[in-house]
Amino acid sequence: MTDGASPDDERFIERLRARDESAFAELVARYRNRVYGLSYRMMGHREEAEDVAQEVFVSLFKAIDGFRGESRLDTWILRITANHCRNRIKYLSRRHARSRQPLEDTEEGRLVEAAGASHPRPDQQAEGNELETIIRAGLLELDEEHRVVIVLRDMDHLSYQAISEVLEVAEGTVKSRLFRARAQLKSFIQSRYADRRRS
Amino acid sequence: MSRIDDRDLARLNAYLEGELDDGERAALEAQLEARPELREELDGLRETVALFASLPEPEPPEDFDRAVQRRIRRRSRGRYFGAEQRRERLSQVAIPLAALIVLALIAFLLSPGRLEILLEPPAAEDAPDEAPAPLEDDPTPPDASRSRLPPTVEPAPPSRPGPAHRRIEYRYSVRATGESAAIEAELRRRFGARAVRAAEPADGGAVVEVAVERAQLGAALQRLEDLGPVERSRVEVDGAAARVTIRVVIDERP
Numbered sequence: 001m002t003d004g005a006s007p008d009d010e011r012f013i014e015r016l017r018a019r020d021e022s023a024f025a026e027l028v029a030r031y032r033n034r035v036y037g038l039s040y041r042m043m044g045h046r047e048e049a050e051d052v053a054q055e056v057f058v059s060l061f062k063a064i065d066g067f068r069g070e071s072r073l074d075t076w077i078l079r080i081t082a083n084h085c086r087n088r089i090k091y092l093s094r095r096h097a098r099s100r101q102p103l104e105d106t107e108e109g110r111l112v113e114a115a116g117a118s119h120p121r122p123d124q125q126a127e128g129n130e131l132e133t134i135i136r137a138g139l140l141e142l143d144e145e146h147r148v149v150i151v152l153r154d155m156d157h158l159s160y161q162a163i164s165e166v167l168e169v170a171e172g173t174v175k176s177r178l179f180r181a182r183a184q185l186k187s188f189i190q191s192r193y194a195d196r197r198r199s
Numbered sequence: 200m201s202r203i204d205d206r207d208l209a210r211l212n213a214y215l216e217g218e219l220d221d222g223e224r225a226a227l228e229a230q231l232e233a234r235p236e237l238r239e240e241l242d243g244l245r246e247t248v249a250l251f252a253s254l255p256e257p258e259p260p261e262d263f264d265r266a267v268q269r270r271i272r273r274r275s276r277g278r279y280f281g282a283e284q285r286r287e288r289l290s291q292v293a294i295p296l297a298a299l300i301v302l303a304l305i306a307f308l309l310s311p312g313r314l315e316i317l318l319e320p321p322a323a324e325d326a327p328d329e330a331p332a333p334l335e336d337d338p339t340p341p342d343a344s345r346s347r348l349p350p351t352v353e354p355a356p357p358s359r360p361g362p363a364h365r366r367i368e369y370r371y372s373v374r375a376t377g378e379s380a381a382i383e384a385e386l387r388r389r390f391g392a393r394a395v396r397a398a399e400p401a402d403g404g405a406v407v408e409v410a411v412e413r414a415q416l417g418a419a420l421q422r423l424e425d426l427g428p429v430e431r432s433r434v435e436v437d438g439a440a441a442r443v444t445i446r447v448v449i450d451e452r453p
Binding site: 049 | 208209211213243244246252254258259263266268270274279282
């Protein structure tokens with residue numbers, strides 16, 4: 001069982017393995033915000049994030065027998081979430097490539113365009129919304145390897161060790177991805193925000 | 200101005216994360232004084248992290264949990280999380296059906312001749328036209344019940360509908376065959392002291408009046424049916440006291 005897992009956790013996992021519906025409902029209630037939050041930051045699109053997050057919980061329900069307790073339950077859940085997001089991003093990029101959909105027609109394209117637009121839409125006038133739009137667009141500019149690290153670290157506040165367990169990469173890799181992601185995001189925000197200010 | 204490389208970025212991030220030891224931190228802070236571009240980069244990174252952390256946490260839609268359950272139910276072909284759906288389906292069918300039944304029952308109970316449709320049409324010999332005796336809580340002594348004459352309670356004059364409200368009395372008759380005293384005793388057992396010898400019909404036997412509360416009518420009729428076939432029912436005037444008179448004809452066989 002997980003290091004430091006309390007007897008309550010162990011009983012909870014046993015109930016999950018027994019497909020106890022109330023236990024699973026509790027699992028969804030405990031982790032829906034983190035799963036959906038990571039999905040949303042990774043996908044940049046509410047409907048896509050909702051679909052991915054739902055699929056994550058379906059996978060958890062199916063795969064709970066495979067949880068061997070070698071990592072924490074939340075680490076395992078975030079790993080499955082990150083994998084789902086990665087797979088969905090690949091699928092969407094293949095689909096976009098096949099259909100040769102112009103970037104500006106995609107959600108990413110719209111965000112990037114909105115972030116770089118000289119004249120923000122009325123609903124983006126508020127500075128908070130403006131910044132959020134820019135940051136979201138900046139996130140989507142990062143490749144998914146860097147994106148997931150910065151989200152897990154700066155939004156989910158996971159330790160390097162936890163991130164390395166989620167992503168199954170070395171801690172050093174996590175650190176290098178993180179500082180590159182931060183630097184890239186900083187440059188994007190500064191350039192877009194400066195453009196806005198000038199306009 | 201020197202270019203910021205990956206090594207600088209790594210150190211700046213480590214500084215932000217508080218990972219540098221005292222010596223490394225002092226060395227970096229000295230460099231920050233000497234290299235404004237490094238200071239600018241550090242400020243920008245710090246601001247980015249703060250901005251990123253300040254974003255509102257995205258929240259799943261309100262029906263997220265149910266949507267997950269629906270998805271699992273669908274994938275498991277109803278094996279899991281099906282109870283709620285079954286309850287929903289049941290409530291979709293059962294509640295309107297129950298409401299319909301209750302409404303039909305109410306309509307049925309409120310209709311004046313409701314039980315006539317269940318019972319045989321009036322038979323003249325069992326339905327004397329005299330008004331029934333609305334019985335009070337009359338503890339007729341057992342000895343009196345054995346005496347066929349005179350009736351312990353005189354039939355009351357027929358009630359008449361008042362101008363203010365309609366008064367209805369229901370009367371049901373059952374032909375019970377057997378020894379008179381035994382039937383009377385059985386009636387008393389079933390209806391307590393409320394079974395009272397009321398009259399002797401012309402064709403022999405006896406008439407026993409039983410008063411029951413309207414709410415108990417169904418049970419009383421069932422007890423009557425156990426005794427013998429209920430032959431007729433008839434609507435009489437007077438029912439405002441919510442009292443029902445059941446007329447039992449004892450067809451006495453010597």
